[in-house]
Amino acid sequence: MRLDRFLSETTELTRSLAKRALKNGEVTLNGEPVKQAALHVDTEQDQVHLNGERLALVGLRYVMLHKPTEVECTARRGLYPRAIDLVDLPHADRLQPVGRLDVDTTGLLLLTDDGQWLHRITSPKHRCAKVYLAELAEPLEGAHAERAIAQFEEGILLEDDDTPTAPATLELLAPTRARLTITEGRYHQVKRMFGALGNRVVSLHRHSIGPIALPDTLAPGEWRELTPEEIARF
Numbered sequence: 001m002r003l004d005r006f007l008s009e010t011t012e013l014t015r016s017l018a019k020r021a022l023k024n025g026e027v028t029l030n031g032e033p034v035k036q037a038a039l040h041v042d043t044e045q046d047q048v049h050l051n052g053e054r055l056a057l058v059g060l061r062y063v064m065l066h067k068p069t070e071v072e073c074t075a076r077r078g079l080y081p082r083a084i085d086l087v088d089l090p091h092a093d094r095l096q097p098v099g100r101l102d103v104d105t106t107g108l109l110l111l112t113d114d115g116q117w118l119h120r121i122t123s124p125k126h127r128c129a130k131v132y133l134a135e136l137a138e139p140l141e142g143a144h145a146e147r148a149i150a151q152f153e154e155g156i157l158l159e160d161d162d163t164p165t166a167p168a169t170l171e172l173l174a175p176t177r178a179r180l181t182i183t184e185g186r187y188h189q190v191k192r193m194f195g196a197l198g199n200r201v202v203s204l205h206r207h208s209i210g211p212i213a214l215p216d217t218l219a220p221g222e223w224r225e226l227t228p229e230e231i232a233r234f
């Protein structure tokens, strides 16, 4: 890897600031001061220091966050804080959400900079189950409830979509409290599915993604890195 790229990957410096640091004599390679941005760095063997501090590439990161409301899953800064702003890791801005949640949705958000792992979970081909808990505006009872369960199981053609939703499992925990398991990640999917029944989601919480459930120990706004065993479950 080129030295300027190594510097920008291991620090907050942009490539041009990395070049400036090199010109200013702030960088050593295996103990020798170096100034050439194009020098090759063997990332396993070579020792690079910036102002005396040893630099090392960070490995791939896998994080679970208990997303609170009023937090956005976007990369751009907007009205609300971003999910990545809550994760106190170097280069957190390189983490991507594994399936976004709406600003008013709470619950399990996975974040990673491992594109292949992200794809394994989000690709429709893999049909990874996501479990949501929804509070509904209108009670679902009796024949209405049975019809809703059957419609979700059969699939619903949502407005602006070309194909019906994949079979989803609706369980009613109370007349206005539902657990819904879906295997897709369409835009506002849960809200649109209940909307298609003439109902409305008042609050939404993601309980789990595939084999990973949000632990009770993680309060809203808290995060932790996944264990190697959790990462390997996907």
Ligand code: URA
Binding pocket: 100, 101, 102, 103, 105, 187, 188, 189, 190, 191, 192, 204
């Ligand atoms: N479905 C929604 O409607 N919103 C979410 O945040 C997640 C799934």
